Amino acid sequence: MRRPVRFSSGVVLVAGLLALWEVSARLDWMQTPNWPPLSQVLAALARDILSGELPELAGGTLLRMAAGLAAGGTAGVMVGLLFATLPLTARLFGPTVELIRPIPIPAVVPPLVLFLGLDDAMKVTVVALTAFFPVLTNTMQGIAAVEAETLAMGRTFGIGPLRRALRITLPAALPYILAGLRVSLALALVVAVVAEMIAGEQGLGHYLVMMQFAGRAPEIYAAVVALALLGYALNRGFLALERRAIHWWFALGRQAEG
Amino acid sequence: MDFLELDAVTKEYPNRSGPPARVMDQVSLSVRQGEFMAVLGPSGCGKSTLLQMAAGLLPVSDGTVRIAGRRIIAPPPEAVYVFQQYTRSLLPWRNVRDNVGFAIEHRLGRRRAREVAEAQLDQVGLEGFGDHFPWQLSGGMQQRVAIARALAAEPAMLLMDEPFSAVDALTRLDLQALILEIWARRRLTVLLVTHDVDEAITLADRIAVLTRRPARMAEMVEVGLPRPRDAVATREAPQFLALRRRLLDRLLLRHDG
Numbered sequence: 001m002r003r004p005v006r007f008s009s010g011v012v013l014v015a016g017l018l019a020l021w022e023v024s025a026r027l028d029w030m031q032t033p034n035w036p037p038l039s040q041v042l043a044a045l046a047r048d049i050l051s052g053e054l055p056e057l058a059g060g061t062l063l064r065m066a067a068g069l070a071a072g073g074t075a076g077v078m079v080g081l082l083f084a085t086l087p088l089t090a091r092l093f094g095p096t097v098e099l100i101r102p103i104p105i106p107a108v109v110p111p112l113v114l115f116l117g118l119d120d121a122m123k124v125t126v127v128a129l130t131a132f133f134p135v136l137t138n139t140m141q142g143i144a145a146v147e148a149e150t151l152a153m154g155r156t157f158g159i160g161p162l163r164r165a166l167r168i169t170l171p172a173a174l175p176y177i178l179a180g181l182r183v184s185l186a187l188a189l190v191v192a193v194v195a196e197m198i199a200g201e202q203g204l205g206h207y208l209v210m211m212q213f214a215g216r217a218p219e220i221y222a223a224v225v226a227l228a229l230l231g232y233a234l235n236r237g238f239l240a241l242e243r244r245a246i247h248w249w250f251a252l253g254r255q256a257e258g
Numbered sequence: 259m260d261f262l263e264l265d266a267v268t269k270e271y272p273n274r275s276g277p278p279a280r281v282m283d284q285v286s287l288s289v290r291q292g293e294f295m296a297v298l299g300p301s302g303c304g305k306s307t308l309l310q311m312a313a314g315l316l317p318v319s320d321g322t323v324r325i326a327g328r329r330i331i332a333p334p335p336e337a338v339y340v341f342q343q344y345t346r347s348l349l350p351w352r353n354v355r356d357n358v359g360f361a362i363e364h365r366l367g368r369r370r371a372r373e374v375a376e377a378q379l380d381q382v383g384l385e386g387f388g389d390h391f392p393w394q395l396s397g398g399m400q401q402r403v404a405i406a407r408a409l410a411a412e413p414a415m416l417l418m419d420e421p422f423s424a425v426d427a428l429t430r431l432d433l434q435a436l437i438l439e440i441w442a443r444r445r446l447t448v449l450l451v452t453h454d455v456d457e458a459i460t461l462a463d464r465i466a467v468l469t470r471r472p473a474r475m476a477e478m479v480e481v482g483l484p485r486p487r488d489a490v491a492t493r494e495a496p497q498f499l500a501l502r503r504r505l506l507d508r509l510l511l512r513h514d515g
């Protein structure tokens with residue numbers, strides 16, 4: 001589906017802000033060497049991409065983020081399913097979960113470093129912890145929203161509990177689960193970068209800190225721009241996948257909230 | 259031979275404040291093998307409750323339910339429940355073929371289930387719609403899908419909860435004709451719940467009339483109209499009209515029972 005490009009007012013505003021960036025830096029309105037023009041930033045971005053440095057760093061960040069997201073998301077779905085099917089487990093573990101949930105994730109980086117070191121294991125764990133909670137909450141909401149008739153239908157045909165979970169409950173809750181995963185995805189990129197900034201010598205986060213120490217403003221902004229583009233692309237890609245995975249949900253005129 | 263027997267079935271729902279609410283009181287009835295029985299009663303009297311207990315979907319508070327002589331505590335393979343709300347009982351993420359196949363794929367595997375599903379869809383007049391999704395079909399067609407799914411399980415008995423109440427009047431006649439035809443061809447036993455007097459008389463051999471809540475048996479009416487019946491022509495028979503008058507009077511409490 002290809003639409004003719006229309007310059008809506010939002011796109012015009014973005015273009016205007018970028019132009020303002022360029023002009024303000026060229027005319028040195030901020031009176032600081034730390035505000036380089038956009039053109040220099042883009043040049044630095046191009047240089048770092050072509051040298052292979054930025055792609056490698058971004059690749060590492062994305063890989064750790066994806067691993068953490070997969071682990072945390074899977075755990076969120078499984079624990080949600082467990083809580084919903086065995087209420088006893090929810091009563092037993094629910095308070096623990098609620099106690100851990102409000103901890104600001106960057107705060108657990110220092111203690112995790114003690115156990116898992118500075119590298120992949122620690123960062124993947126931090127991302128997984130981040131991704132876990134939104135998916136858990138939404139999975140439980142989605143399961144609670146499954147219609148009683150739908151479950152009774154399974155029973156009248158003699159469907160067993162495992163099949164019910166996999167063929168009725170999970171698909172029915174999938175729109176909610178995906179909405180939770182979308183929130184987790186955005187948080188995961190943030191947390192992956194923050195963890196890299198705090199500890200270790202990996203990824204875009206560490207690169208940002210290094211460039212800051214070196215006082216290389218164009219490279220700093222280049223990394224920020226790269227992260228903005230990555231975040232945008234990840235979200236768009238996720239939305240496209242979601243449209244395919246739960247086409248029926250959109251056809252029913254529903255919108256996954258969250 | 260009695261296929262389904264309810265013996266002094268009582269149902270109470272727990273009540274947060276006060277004693278449990280009794281919605282059904284000592285209801286006994288038996289449905290003979292191959293019989294078409296309708297359960298008629300005012301809205302909210304406990305018809306769905308009765309049918310769900312007969313299907314093993316809801317525990318009784320007191321009394322017993324037997325199907326083919328066995329006491330029912332879980333859904334039995336002989337009886338399949340057809341829900342009033344087809345939009346909730348059909349799975350929107352599955353196409354029509356796989357919705358029908360859902361009834362049997364855990365026993366026969368997915369491939370065989372699809373073959374059976376296609377055959378069942380033909381029988382309810384939905385040939386060629388296997389690839390559609392339920393939400394792409396009209397209400398009447400969706401209820402046909404639900405019926406095809408029930409038939410795919412090859413039950414001896416159908417338990418139908420106001421299956422045609424959510425569709426328009428013409429579609430309802432259409433579906434009534436379909437269910438009469440299927441019942442006769444497959445020699446099914448049917449227990450159909452309705453609040454539609456015309457529907458009960460047109461379809462049933464006998465009509466169990468329930469009182470208002472808490473539901474008791476008010477009367478068991480022998481319909482006696484000849485078969486095969488026609489969803490349209492049967493409604494003009496004098497016997498139909500007389501019975502209709504009597505049942506409406508009773509439901510509207512215009513005479514003492």
Ligand SMILES: Nc1ncnc2c1ncn2[C@@H]1O[C@H](COP(=O)(O)OP(=O)(O)O)[C@@H](O)[C@H]1O
Pocket residue numbers: 271272281299300301302303304305306307308471
């Ligand atoms: N889960 C429940 N808890 C409490 N009361 C219920 C429950 N389900 C049904 N009832 C009550 O039982 C009565 C009978 O309900 P139902 O069997 O659905 O009636 P009908 O199908 O005849 O309209 C109603 O008054 C309803 O409010």
Ligand SMILES: [Mg+2]
Pocket residue numbers: 305306307419420
């Ligand atoms: Mg009802």
